[in-house]
């Protein structure tokens with residue numbers, strides 16, 4: 001059994017490794033160094049395009065827990081990262097070049113992998129894993145559009161921050177939809193007085209932003225402008241835009257607030273709330289500092305930060321099933337950032353999952369996603385749950401079923417127990433030589 005993997009980034013190497021570990025052969029298409037992307041600098045597999053930090057290793061942090069799951073499942077990215085780690089406190093920080101060299105050596109010396117150094121401009125025959133990343137080449141993107149239908153492949157993301165619902169001050173916020181009068185509604189509204197708005201505005205205008213990359217110059221669409229760009233258009237633009245208070249009455253004083261930040265449920269349980277219309281390029285610590293000036297968010301815990309960058313990804317809930325197959329063509333699997341996750345490790349994890357899924361499926365077996373009590377299962381559930389406005393997601397505890405801060409240790413233990421159980425259930429304990 002031979003499986004084609006398009007893209008030799010973090011997801012592609014994970015996918016290829018899982019395919020060969022399960023006894024299959026992989027043909028890995030990587031276009032670099034023949035054709036390059038605007039962010040990569042070398043022809044090495046698994047090159048990190050920006051930070052060399054793979055984030056926390058602490059098990060009580062969702063990023064740390066995700067890494068532990070990947071270690072349990074035999075991740076080549078984790079193994080190589082640990083071999084090339086440099087001191088980074090509680091974060092797994094790698095020597096960038098040794099890390100990519102290590103992954104390249106490991107894949108190049110795998111007799112079951114054939115590396116083809118050219119741009120895939122069409123989807124090959126047979127079982128295929130597409131792991132071409134946020135900077136997928138244009139010709140391949142066009143081929144993916146044919147399969148996912150127009151409008152379901154995006155080229156930029158404009159992400160608003162998400163906060164932990166429990167961390168929002170309920171004495172300083174109120175539930176209402178615009179024009180509803182009964183204190184119920186879909187939005188948790190965070191009102192600001194004129195003075196509070198002015199202070200917030202001044203901080204927003206002055207906040208440090210992440211610099212645009214050369215190739216990201218004209219990334220903005222009018223409908224999803226960064227909040228700071230809107231603010232630069234005039235002091236009242238936000239009060240008439242995403243912070244407009246029309247149709248809202250603050251039950252504390254029966255009056256319309258000067259401005260309002262609306263929080264919308266991101267999950268059915270309502271444990272994660274999205275700041276509606278607050279897509280931003282502010283640096284992460286600046287997002288915490290500035291958004292905490294909104295009175296109800298003074299102690300907000302941020303589960304996801306806002307961002308806007310060049311990113312190729314599918315409308316996962318419409319395009320993917322739980323096996324990470326395209327609904328429109330089940331011989332094709334998606335892995336990595338293009339599947340709708342955000343971040344190095346999340347991308348690698350989706351490569352690992354797609355590799356296992358493609359292999360088991362190709363040999364007539366059955367792949368079921370890990371339970372949603374695990375990071376892997378929770379991310380796949382996020383990708384495959386229909387939502388109004390799908391946006392890429394990084395791992396955070398808000399996604400895990402049954403997770404509770406009060407019983408954090410038990411939730412972590414359960415997660416690891418469940419991923420081990422899933423590994424046994426899928427028959428991944430031993431290498432299976434007949435993929």
Ligand SMILES: Cc1cc2nc3c(=O)[nH]c(=O)nc-3n(C[C@H](O)[C@H](O)[C@H](O)COP(=O)(O)OP(=O)(O)OC[C@H]3O[C@@H](n4cnc5c(N)ncnc54)[C@H](O)[C@@H]3O)c2cc1C
Nearest residue numbers: 007009010011031050051120132133137336337343344347
């Ligand atoms: C500029 C930028 C900075 C980022 N910084 C961070 C960060 O600091 N931390 C973080 O956690 N996440 C970051 N991300 C997000 C994301 O986690 C990384 O991009 C991650 O590398 C995605 O992994 P991937 O395997 O999906 O894609 P990639 O690692 O990009 O791998 C995709 C591979 O596919 C190849 N390819 C593309 N098209 C074709 C084709 N047609 N044929 C053959 N090969 C092809 C590419 O050359 C590339 O090697 C960043 C993203 C971008 C765009």
